[in-house]
Amino acid sequence: MKPDSRRVIADLKELKALTSDEHGGAQRVAWGPVWRKTRAWFEGKLKSELGLGTERDGAGNLWASMPGQRRGSLVIGSHLDSVPSGGWLDGCLGVIAGLEVLRRVKANGTPPVTVHLVDWADEEGARFGRSLAGSAASAGTLDAQKELAHLVDRNGVKLPDAMRENGVPLEGMATAAAYFKRLQARAYLELHIEQGPVLESMKKPVAVVLGTMGVERHTLRFIGQAAHSGAAPIHLRRDAFLAAAEFALACRDISVKHSGKTPRSRVVATCGVVKVEPNFVTAVPGTTDISIDLRALDGKVLGKMLAEAKAASLKAAKRNQVKVEWQPLLHITPRLFDETLMGFVRDAIKQVTKGPAPELPSGPLHDAAEMAAVVPTAMVFAQSSPGVSHTRIEDTPLPALDASIRAFLLAVDRTLAHLAHG
Ligand SMILES: [Zn+2]
DSSP, X not given: OOOOOHHHHHXXXXXXXXXXXXXXXXXXXXXXXXXXXXXXXXHHHHHHHHOOOOEEOTTOOEEEEEOOSEEEEEEEEEOOOOOTTBOSSTTHHHHHHHHHHHHHHHHTOXXXXXXXXXXXXXXXXXXXXXXXXXXXXXHTOOOHHHHTTTOBOTTSOBHHHHHHHTTXXXXXXXXXXXXXXXXXEEEEEEXXXXXXXXXXXXXXXXXXXXXXXXXXXXXXXXXXXXXXXXXXXXXXXXXXXXXXXXXXXXXXXXXXHHOOSSGGGOEEEEOOOEEEESOSTTEEXXXXXXXXXXXXXXXXXXXXXXXXXXXXXXXXXXHTTOEEEEEEXXXXXXEEOOHHHHHHHHHHHHHHHSSOOOEEEESSOOXXXXXXXXXXXXXXXXXXXXXXXXXXXXXXXXXXXXXXXXXXXXXXXXXXXXXHHO
C-alpha cells in the first residue's frame, strides 16, 4: 500500500475547524473542555473507521492498540493538546498520522508486532507549567507528588482537581510507568513540526531529528548600588544592568564559539528575561535579574558553555564593581535518538524527496525525549513556514506536509519490517 497523506490532511483540517476559533487559533488546552471534545472526536474516528476502543493509563494518556503476531510492540505517539491560541499542527500532526498508520496496518492484516498509538496527556504544560507530564509518567521520570501536586492555574484551580475532573487522580499517575512497561515497546516513532525556521531556510520539507538538546537554565542576580543618574559619576557607579548586558553579549559569543558547521554541533544561548531595579529613567540600576538558557546536543559542550558563562558573569561583575549570584532553574541532559531507527527515517526521506535527508537537532523538548530514555526512539520533523509555533499563524505548506507524512509512514513500514525479524 503506497503511503498517502490525503486522509491525514483532511482529518487535520476537520480538527482545526472543530477546535479553533477564527481569531484565536487552536484551543485544545489539556484537561479543559475543548481538549475533551478533541479526544472524543479522535476516539470516534478510531471506533467508526477501525472498530478500535481506547484505554487510559494512570496519567491520562490515551492508548489505541492493534495486536500483532509476536511479543513486543511499536509505539507511535504525539499530543492532541495545544497551547491557548496555538497552531493547527503542533502535536496533532503526529497523532493523526498515527491514525493513518493504524489504517495501513489494518489493511495489511495482522502486524508482526503490536502497534500502539498514544495521545500523550498534557504535553504542553500550558495551563499549569509542567510540560511532558504524561510521557514523563510513562517513562518513570515524573514524581507527581513532588512536581504536580502544588501546581495552580491563573484562576486558582489546582492541577490535581483539574485532573480529577477528567477521571485522572494524581495518586494513580505512578501506575503509568508499569502500564508502559507491560507494552514491551521496542521502538517509538513520532512525527512533529519543526517549530523553527531551519528547514524553511534550507528549502527542505522534512528532516530526521538527531535528538533533543540538553538544557541549562539559570537565573542570575547582579547586585550593585542604585544611584541618581545625574549625581553619580560613571567611574563611581556600581551599575548592575551594565554587568548583565556584558554577560548577555558574552553569552552570544559563547554560543557562536561553540556552534560548529554541522547540525549536530549547533548550540544556542538566550537571555530571555531582564528585570532592572529600581526601573525608572533617572536611576542607575542597583539590581538586575537576567535569565540564561543554554542548549546543546552534546553534553560535554553544554558543560563547557555553562562554565564559560559562569566565568563571563564573574568578569562582568568585577568590571562593574557588582556581585553576582546564580540560581539554577532547569537541567535537562541531551537525549540522542536511536541510530538504527534514524537510518530508517533517513532512507524513507530519501525515497520520498529523491534527495539527501537533512538532519536537525531539536531545540524544543518533545514526548520523544522522554521516550528516548526507555526505548529506542526516532523523530521526523516537518518544515514549519513561517518558522514559528505556539501561535495561530503556525503552518506547514501542503507539499511539505505531504512529504513529511509519507516519509513518516514509510519509516514506520521499515521499522515494522525490522521488528518482524528482531
Ligand atoms: Zn508539540
